[in-house]
Amino acid sequence: MNEHGQDAVRLAGERARARLGGVLAGMVARVASEGEWRAWARQVERAGHCARPVRIAGSAAAVDAATGEVRAAYASAAAPDGVLLVPCGDRRASVCPPCAARYRADTWHVIAAGLRGRAGSGAGDAVPESVAGHPAVLATFTAPSFGAVHRASGDGPCRERRGRPRCPHGVPGWCDARHGDGDVLVGRPLCWDCYAYADHVLWHAAVPELWRRTVIYVYRALARLATERTGSRVSVRAVRSFARVSYVKVAEYQRRGAVHLHAVIRLDGVDTGDPGRVVPPPAWADAGVLASAVCDAAGRVVVPLPEVGGDIGRSLGGARGRVVRAARWGGQLDVRTIDDPARVAGYLAKYATKSAGDLFAGLPSRAFGSREVDRISRKVANPHVMLLVLACLRLSRRPECAGLRLDRYVHTLGYRGHFATKSRWYSVTLRVLRGVRRAWRVERAARSGRADPWALARAESAGLVLVGDWAYAGSGWARAGDADLAASLARDHAAAREASDLAVVVRVGEGS
Ligand SMILES: [Zn+2]
Numbered sequence: 313m314n315e316h317g318q319d320a321v322r323l324a325g326e327r328a329r330a331r332l333g334g335v336l337a338g339m340v341a342r343v344a345s346e347g348e349w350r351a352w353a354r355q356v357e358r359a360g361h362c363a364r365p366v367r368i369a370g371s372a373a374a375v376d377a378a379t380g381e382v383r384a385a386y387a388s389a390a391a392p393d394g395v396l397l398v399p400c401g402d403r404r405a406s407v408c409p410p411c412a413a414r415y416r417a418d419t420w421h422v423i424a425a426g427l428r429g430r431a432g433s434g435a436g437d438a439v440p441e442s443v444a445g446h447p448a449v450l451a452t453f454t455a456p457s458f459g460a461v462h463r464a465s466g467d468g469p470c471r472e473r474r475g476r477p478r479c480p481h482g483v484p485g486w487c488d489a490r491h492g493d494g495d496v497l498v499g500r501p502l503c504w505d506c507y508a509y510a511d512h513v514l515w516h517a518a519v520p521e522l523w524r525r526t527v528i529y530v531y532r533a534l535a536r537l538a539t540e541r542t543g544s545r546v547s548v549r550a551v552r553s554f555a556r557v558s559y560v561k562v563a564e565y566q567r568r569g570a571v572h573l574h575a576v577i578r579l580d581g582v583d584t585g586d587p588g589r590v591v592p593p594p595a596w597a598d599a600g601v602l603a604s605a606v607c608d609a610a611g612r613v614v615v616p617l618p619e620v621g622g623d624i625g626r627s628l629g630g631a632r633g634r635v636v637r638a639a640r641w642g643g644q645l646d647v648r649t650i651d652d653p654a655r656v657a658g659y660l661a662k663y664a665t666k667s668a669g670d671l672f673a674g675l676p677s678r679a680f681g682s683r684e685v686d687r688i689s690r691k692v693a694n695p696h697v698m699l700l701v702l703a704c705l706r707l708s709r710r711p712e713c714a715g716l717r718l719d720r721y722v723h724t725l726g727y728r729g730h731f732a733t734k735s736r737w738y739s740v741t742l743r744v745l746r747g748v749r750r751a752w753r754v755e756r757a758a759r760s761g762r763a764d765p766w767a768l769a770r771a772e773s774a775g776l777v778l779v780g781d782w783a784y785a786g787s788g789w790a791r792a793g794d795a796d797l798a799a800s801l802a803r804d805h806a807a808a809r810e811a812s813d814l815a816v817v818v819r820v821g822e823g824s
Pocket residue numbers: 361362363364365399400401402408410411412
């Protein structure tokens with residue numbers, strides 16, 4: 313190694329030591345005093361072990377409006393670093409694992425409550441237990457093919473084609489390889505030129521409307537099935553007066569960059585006197601009827617797409633060979649009845665915290681413009697995903713696509729739906745669950761007797777006026793080393809929780 317090289321190595325070593333020194337010094341300072349360490353650990357716990365909390369500084373007081381008397385007060389000045397930590401609340405596992413875990417747990421409760429019912433306190437947080445008897449199905453709506461892609465095939469070859477045809481670009485239409493799950497080729501097209509990138513993006517943009525129409529078509533199919541079952545003609549309007557389709561759905565990105573929708577669809581009755589009540593549907597509407605209505609609807613529903621000419625206008629007819637500018641569901645519809653609500657809830661909740669950026673590392677969690685493509689392309693290192701990004705940006709400039717607002721959904725490859733949504737009467741809302749958690753924390757804070765912002769919330773509910781003065785102090789951790797300490801506290805917390813879950817299981821096991 314020459315002198316210059318040795319210098320560079322020495323410099324890098326010094327830099328690493330200095331950084332490590334800073335982290336260690338920060339950690340030592342945190343744990344130096346038992347009292348301060350406890351206060352900080354409590355603060356981290358109160359922020360839900362968030363990986364990048366928002367730091368705010370200031371104070372709040374609960375004031376009796378009639379007398380002006382301050383009944384309770386909290387000031388961040390007395391807290392470690394003089395700040396209050398507020399969780400970031402991001403639902404994406406790639407951004408903040410603890411906040412995403414909480415979102416996933418809440419989503420699980422929302423989904424499970426819609427299948428098993430939930431006892432509540434009467435404040436809109438209950439779902440009747442009778443929902444367990446309503447017909448319900450788990451359905452997966454897939455994307456159609458936009459061109460052949462390599463697939464993780466397990467034992468067999470990736471793609472077998474009789475006659476071994478080549479595409480117009482001379483690329484083999486078959487692949488003899490056996491790709492493992494981790495193979496980067498999985499999800500990428502056999503021929504880049506044949507893959508219908510514009511259609512893929514336009515289909516993504518149509519998915520929310522495709523779903524909306526699917527629900528309408530389920531009602532139409534139910535009317536047909538009701539006519540068959542009851543022997544007298546039943547109109548769609550009549551069906552809506554005694555049956556309601558409730559659902560929760562989540563989007564999952566496939567390796568080829570297209571979303572699938574997983575949905576729990578439940579059939580309810582209608583109480584015309586009280587539309588908010590969740591009641592069982594008529595007896596003829598069983599799970600079999602619901603499943604065939606869903607299959608029928610998924611097969612029929614069509615959403616017209618803008619006619620895009622020129623180099624990016626290719627047919628969406630795909631395998632069928634028809635030139636149809638319309639979006640449909642893919643042929644691989646999967647509809648099954650639900651026998652294990654907890655497992656189904658876990659299955660759906662898992663997808664609710666995964667966005668495109670979780671599957672394709674380096675893809676930002678916000679929209680971006682053409683100028684950033686080069687930089688992002690180096691991070692993503694997946695030409696297929698970047699071609700989808702470019703198709704999205706190109707289409708966004710076409711006047712025919714103006715209504716699709718594709719420039720705002722570049723980071724989701726054109727998909728503009730939410731990752732998890734539910735219909736109004738399916739279950740309780742995430743907001744209700746947050747309210748329940750808040751009430752529990754307020755109670756606990758009040759019992760602890762310590763100065764705690766949550767204790768103030770209780771004063772607020774007692775009819776006092778809450779006045780506060782807060783300023784933003786920063787995002788993320790105040791000192792080097794805090795992130796590591798907070799992460800270890802989060803691990804301890806998760807381990808303790810797992811142990812207590814296990815204890816419950818053991819107790820239940822002993823009791824039976
Ligand atoms: Zn967070």
